[in-house]
Amino acid sequence: xxxxxxxxxxxxxxxxxxxxxxxxxxxxxxxxxxxxxxxxxxxxxxxxxxxxxxxxxxxxxxxxxxxxxxxxxxxxxxxxxxxxxxxxxxxxxxxxxxxxxxxxxxxxxxxxxxxxxxxxxxxxxxxxxxxxxxxxxxxx
Numbered sequence: 001x002x003x004x005x006x007x008x009x010x011x012x013x014x015x016x017x018x019x020x021x022x023x024x025x026x027x028x029x030x031x032x033x034x035x036x037x038x039x040x041x042x043x044x045x046x047x048x049x050x051x052x053x054x055x056x057x058x059x060x061x062x063x064x065x066x067x068x069x070x071x072x073x074x075x076x077x078x079x080x081x082x083x084x085x086x087x088x089x090x091x092x093x094x095x096x097x098x099x100x101x102x103x104x105x106x107x108x109x110x111x112x113x114x115x116x117x118x119x120x121x122x123x124x125x126x127x128x129x130x131x132x133x134x135x136x137x138x139x140x
Contacts, residue, residue, distance in 0.1 A: 017062040059086045067091035076132050084126040090115040104130045112138035
């Protein structure tokens, strides 16, 4: 019985040797590594131009850019999951206010809830039980 490996034209098995996989793959469970580095990944952009936006689970690991000359409010909902993280970029001149949704505790070392100005970058990290840290280029 000869089963070709997964990189062959026919379907097969994953071997312990080097292989190349093409096409989008979806995993329904965690992918666990042995401490080896991941290479070749880049963050997806989620570009927004309105004055309000609520973060969604699909923003996990993304760079959310907000570009408007008016003030912008970003709401953190309570269903993002432990470990959720993303970057928020203020592209326009309108400052971004980060707002905690129902059941969310927003934590910032300096009690800031806004971006500092145009091109500010902030990080959102849910450290568990809807305790969300806002860090980076923040201001009042």
